[in-house]
Amino acid sequence: MSSLTENEIRRIAEMAVRQLEGHATPxxxxxxxKSALNRLDGGAPKTERMKRVPGGTHAGGRIIITAFGANSIGILAGLTSELAALRCDIVDLSQKIMQEFFTIMILVDSQASEFPFETIKQRMVEKGESFNLKVIVQHEDIFKTMHRV
Amino acid sequence: MHIELPEILETIRMTEVEHFDIRTVTMGINLKDCISDSLPRLKENIYEKLMRTASEHVATAEKVEAQYGISIANKRISVTPIALVGDGYYAEDFVEIACVLDKAADNLGVDYLGGFSALVQKGFSKGDLGLIRAIPEALTQTKHVCSSVNVATTKAGINMDAVYLMGQIIKETAERSADDDGIGCAKLVVFANAPEDNPFIAGAFHGVSEPDVVINVGISGPGVILRAVRESYQTDFPTLADNIRRMAFKITRAGEFVGKTVARLQNIPYGIVDISLAPTPMPGDSIADILKAMGLEDVGAPGTTAALALLNDAVKRGGLMASSHVGGMSGAFIPVSEDQGMIDAARTGHITLEKMEAMTSVCSVGIDMVAVPGDTSVEAISGLIADECAIGVANSKTTAVRVIPVPGKTIGEEADYGGLLGVAPIMPLSTLNNAHFIHRGGRIPAPVKGINN
Structure with missing residues (x-):
């Protein structure tokens, strides 16, 4: 049993008082x-205290980074060097320039990166802003889920 | 498995342009283990369990939003119908319980908490009556608490005593919040065949047969479906239905994925995805616009009911393929004040309550977020509830009434609730006398089709 709530402690104490009735030795x-604890553990399934949400998790592998905006020189170099600094491995990359409009999709493997997903996302968005790009960083699973049976 | 650029762009277009989001991730929490014969103890148990169980709910949902780039518009909680948890207590005690629920919802940071509810399709227990009588005061004193009362099922028939009582409660609730155009009624819904795993507010509650804690998800996405319909402008019906179905598949998959992830991160079971299309007053996020895009001048035109039936069925086909556990309401919502196209149609008089009643026989919910004149009689409101219940009971489906008799206002005026609740033009409801019918009392027997064993 990891932690007890006040209620549970009170119930154990009440059980102990009832059973001992004046014969209380250590x-x-x-x-x-001990027997009360066992009973609590083995009783009707209780709501376990929820596991804390891990603060910074690895996205568990592949991330898709999409960026849009007006074309300018050095966008690709800027984004990819930031990815290198984040120790993200580029798996696939697809880029299109339609008139003056720049679109890029980068599939990266973040397995080797020591940075959590949140940091990667934040730094890529900031990098994009320096080029006036809108950058969207998403875990690959959402695309697999939506577009594959 | 390779993801194509057009697929990525489509997803981003759905979330960035077409308002596709997860409407709600609702944590259902059983409160039966909080029951106590001491009111302070009962309140303490409820507060403690909610705070313990849902402490990470909002944080987890926000984390999943960030990771997958799909926004979760609302984080909510549903609880065991409070009439069961507090059975034996009096109306004033139930008001105190509602305040405890509100305090917990506030501290947990959730938008709404549903489950200030009673199931009275066959009759009232003392707790049921206490809770129902507490509704007007409870909804006035609280911000986040939502209430629902189930008054009919296909198996039990329609409890007309409850229908009459709810007419009175709705009037009283509106009058208590007269300064805000009767907004209390926006948090109160009367059901026939209420689903026990509905994640949507105001009707959400955690059914008695549900596990201790569960995550249910409601999707949204009229904007996405609207694009599918617009792109099918020149097609025949089978192709139109097919295109809607394909789009519904994608949004249901996203909803299920988000729900499962939120559940997994909190180490609790995932329940269902509710595939109802839920509109918002945002431009382009409207069910009415979808029906118009099918080729109607406006909602209310002859053919509207057929168009809605086609839409609802096509969404179900896609949704059922996408997820093994589809539940809740799972139909299209047509809340008048929350859907810009419905607001416009109500303003021009294109849509009437009678046409809406017909539409509710082929979609979920029913007469939802409809404002009627403040001087509407209790009997007229009860009659409206009875009609919706009859549609639900006879067709073995969920129907509901969330109607607001706006105090001091009448036809031609509007009630502006702001935000997602939108603007409700006051709609005319027949003033013909039905008092003798409503006052009869007792239960309308269950239909023959309810006896199906």
Missing amino acids: ANVEKVV
């Missing part, structure tokens, strides 16, 4: 509390 108390 050994007896320990025995009763």
Whole structure:
């Protein structure tokens, strides 16, 4: 049992008081509390205290970075060097320039990166802003889910 | 598996341009284990369980939003119908319980908490009556708490005593919030065949047969479906239905994925995805616009009901293929004040309550977010509820009434609730006398089709 709520402690104490009725020696108390704990654990499924959400998780592999905006010199170099600094491996890259409009999709593997997803996302968005690009960073799974049966 | 650039661009277009989002990720929480014969203890148990169970709900949903780039518009909680948890208590006690729920919702940072509810299709327990009588005061004193009362099922028939009582409660709730155009009624819904795993507010509650905690998801996406319909302008019906179905598949998959991820990160079971198309007052995010794009001048035109039936069925086909666990309402919502196309049609008189009633026989929910004159009689509101219940009971489907008799206002005026609740033009409801019918009392027997064993 990881942690007890006040309610649970109160219930254990009440059980112990009922069972001991004046025969409270340290050994007896320990025995009763142990059995009460077992009963709580084995009883009806209780709501476990929720596992804390991990602060910075690895996205578990592949991330898709999409960027749009007006074309200018050095966009590709800027984005890819930032990815290198983040230790993200570029797996696939597709770029189109339609009139003056620049679109790029970069599939990266972040397995080797020590940076959490949140940092990668934030730094890529900031990098994009320096080129006046809108950058969207998403885990690859959402695309697989939506477009593959 | 390779993802093509057009597929990526389509997803981004859906979220950035067409307002596709996950409307709600709702955590259902069982409160049966909080029952106590001491009111302070009961309140303490409820507060403690909610705070313990849902402490990470909002943070987790926000994390998933960031990771997958799909916005989750609302993070909500539904609880066991409070009439069960507080059975034996009096109306004033239920108001206190509602305040505890509100405090927990506030501290947890959720938008709404549903489940201030009673299931009275066959009759009232003491707790049911206490809760129902507490509704006007509870909805006035709280911000996040939503209430629903199920008054009919296909198996039990229609509890007309409850229908009459809810007419009174709706009037009273509107009058308590007269300064805000009766906004209390926006948090109160009367159901027939209420689903127990509905993630949408105001009707969400955590059914008695549900697990201790569960995550249910509601998708949204009229904008995306609207594009599919517009792109099918020159096609025949089978192709139109097919294109809607394909799009519904994609948005349901996204919804299910987000729900499963939020559930997994919190180490709790995932329940269902509700594939209802839920509109917002944002331009382009309207069910009415989809029906118009099919070739109607406006909603209310002859053919509107058929168009809605086609839409609803095509969405279901796509959704059922996309997810094994489809539940909740799973139909199209047509809340008048929350859908810009419906608002416009109500303003011009193109859509009437009678046509809406017909539409509810082929989609989910029913007469939803409809404002009627403040001087509408209790019996007229009860009659409207009874009619919707009859449609639901006879067709073994969910129907509901969320109607607002706006105090001091009448036809030609509007009630502006702001935000997602939108603007409700006051719609005319027949003033013919139905008092003798409503006052009869008792239960309308279950239809023959309810006896199907």
